[in-house]
Amino acid sequence: MSLISWNCRGLGNPQAVRDLCQLTKEKKPIILFLMETKCRKNKMEVVRVKLGFEGMFVVDPIGRSGGLALLWKDISLLEIQNFSRRHINAIVKEEGTGYSWKLTGFYGHPEWQKRHESWALLRHLRSYNPIPWLCVGDFNEITSQSEKYGEVPRKESQMAQFREALEDCHLGDLGFTGSKFTWTNCRQDGGFIKERLDRAAANSGWYHKFKRVDVKILAARTSDHKPIFITYSEKEGEFMQVKQRTKFEAKWLLDEGATDVLKRAWCDDTLGGTSVQVVQQKLEACKGALKRWNWQKHGNFEKAVKEKTQQLEIMQRNETVMDG
Template sequence: MEIIRTKVGFDNMFTVDCSGRSGGLALLWKKELNLTIVNHSRNFIDATINSVSSSPLWRYTGFYGCPKRHRHAESWDLLKQLSLNNSLPWILMGDFNDFLSHDENLGGATHPNRLIQGFWEAVNFSGLFDLTFNGYQFTWDKGIGTTNWVREKLDRILVNGRWLDRFGYARVESFEALVSDHLPLAVWPFPATRIRTNRKFKFENCWLKEASVET
């Protein structure tokens, strides 16, 4: 990861080691951000962020859901736990290994309703919303071009209402991946507040017809 950090031009990095050939997380950021690692485990990295100009804090969580079906409930419980006692604008990104609807799975075995329901309930309990993104929606596939082609939306972005209030003009996209079976997702968190411009006051004659207007 240190080699990758240098190649892509980031200044700082925090990693969670893999276990054998599975797992492993990394969070990279540039020096323009004041980023503090709050907590981490094999399944998440939790941080608070603001700019050098001392803008208000917001929260970022990189998330990796348990891939094995019999352990999905552990991911839901973790998501709920992370949502507790949070008052910050919050965004989570990562591979959740779960679906919010059957439309997010094409090919292969049908995903059990209980798993879709369980993930939906965890997202709802946490006060989060699925943030839509531009680009191809199925972020993972295998067997492309064959009769066994499977496409799934495993990677996604979840945000709470405070994050939407602050970054209402965020740009979100998926991109083609050349050497991975997962598509990368990118977010540009543009503030929701529009820049005010000075406008000349204009008086409308029709206002005189209103009974509440004094002349």
């Protein structure tokens, strides 16, 4: 099973709808959560028909801002529980098993001064129907400085409030593959910023229910936010993919380039906070810098080896056919 969460930034133009149709055609999600639709229910009904979904619940925008929509393939799959301008809460019923879990499509307040209201809402949702829980969406906040690139660092108090809300709700980040940053301001000058604002998080009940989970950050289409594509399965014996870990490689010690990368990352003077926070940020910066350096240096080589291996396999199959 799979679902997509996307801050689409408006479905008022035909190109945005065409891109959404292409996205759902390629990935075939059974559940689709959309934020900032800027469309009322009658307009979203047209979109639902084009996308081929049976069920839909819409929170209308106010004026020209906001708007949420939750769509699902099978009308009996999902039951709406409650909603607000910032969320849609639903119960997903697994076909044939009678197993149910809670899905929350969440949209954090765009104004940082009011984001505490979003964290209060999240805590309230935790107390409602305490069953296995998956929460996805655009939280409009990051958990650490490593989730932001450009401009001044985020205030530690803002990030701490978000982390505390996730901890209080027993929600753990499910990680990702693909681009780390899900939003950009699209500027071309020194004010360029990109951040990881969109994510998927789940409690232990949901985490242990599904034996395989994959969260992919997809390419952006007519929006400054990238879609999140989540696949999950109950099949035994399949590895559950969580947040990617960066493992130190002994071979890096033999390369002077790695030392230079670490020095530059450690000496970054754009970080702020207490001495302990600065050290934590420096360690995160070193980890990210090493990961990017390793990919740039060895990633293309590994890809080339994979491609050559595939070519060799094709040649071997052709030779087998000719010999036969």
